[in-house]
Amino acid sequence: MKEFFMPGRLIVSVGIFVVLVFTAGYAVVYADQESVNPVKSPVALxxxxxxxxxxxxxxxxxxxxxxxxxxxxxxxxRIELLTIGVVNYKKLVYQSVDGLMIPAYLFKPLKPAPNAVPAVIYVHGGQHGRFRPRSMKHVIAMVQRGYVVLAPDYRSSSGYSQEFYEAADYGGKEIDDMLAARDFLITLPEVDAERIAILGLSHGGYNSLMALIRAPGKFSAAVDFFGPTDLLWRLTATPDENPNAEPGDREKFAQMVGKSIDEAPELYRARSPRYLADQIHEPLLILHGDGDGVVLLQESQWLAEALEDAGKQNFAFHIIEGAKHGYPAPVWEKGWQLAFQFLQQVFDKESV
Structure with missing residues (x-):
């Protein structure tokens, strides 16, 4: 399908000082450091x-x-091994809005382009997840299309300190980390500040949606792979209705939001993309598997309906037949190809 933006819903089945911070037992390069990570041989790695x-x-x-x-x-x-001779890579940290340093993976084409290029912020799934080697196939595919890719391990990601892990803020400060990722990217001379998109899976899809909502005009577009969209429903539905529900969810969210859902449902509504569709202005691609048993398809359907009701025309919603929550990988390749086409279309349009 060549055209993504059609009226209503489109539903298809288918410096001077070297500064280091020791975050997890190894050195991470600060964002303002010009040098790259020392290249190690595959044997040494x-x-x-x-x-x-x-x-x-x-x-x-x-x-x-x-x-x-x-x-x-x-x-x-393992990530470093996968990049050797394929893409330029370094791990760094950048500063978020509240001063928290966010670890991130920066990937660039091996051969620098003569002009500034688009960039994509790749947001991992799972609030306590992490950027993992299994994501490299599609990150490399984007870099080989000429993009710079930044993959943050935003606050609450696993693999760092207990304090960092417990800094979780669902739809709150973690979205600041997304906006700060963009702010870091625009400091890179090889990045075109007018062509930065955000793409995420599951909780990363949610973060991508909330980034569009929180910062209109800052991103060229977003790709949402099977992200949650309605915190009110997720926290009030029964376990049979919401298979992603866990004991203690309400208490955890009350700590993050500041009040319980019973005390202040409006605060949870303000963190739910389904109810904020009128605030989404940039092109958006929504992808969801019809067999997803973690984040149910209905959450993306609700968002698409809300976008249609708000009169939005620059979004597309594709249902991937036979796909579950990010697997099977061969089935999801259809979704990834749609995402690549969508990004290329957006970036080509903005380069004119």
């Missing part, structure tokens, strides 16, 4: 990977934080 794996095997099961740090270090080595 494989040796280090083997050593860390052995350390992980020796850990007691109750060593939760150390285990998470080691898993993150192992992931990072």
């Amino acid at each position: 494989e040796k280090q990977l083997d050593e860390l794996t052995q350390q992980l095997d020796r850990l007691d099961d109750d060593a939760v934080w150390e285990r998470r740090r080691l898993v993150k270090q192992i992931d990072d080595l």
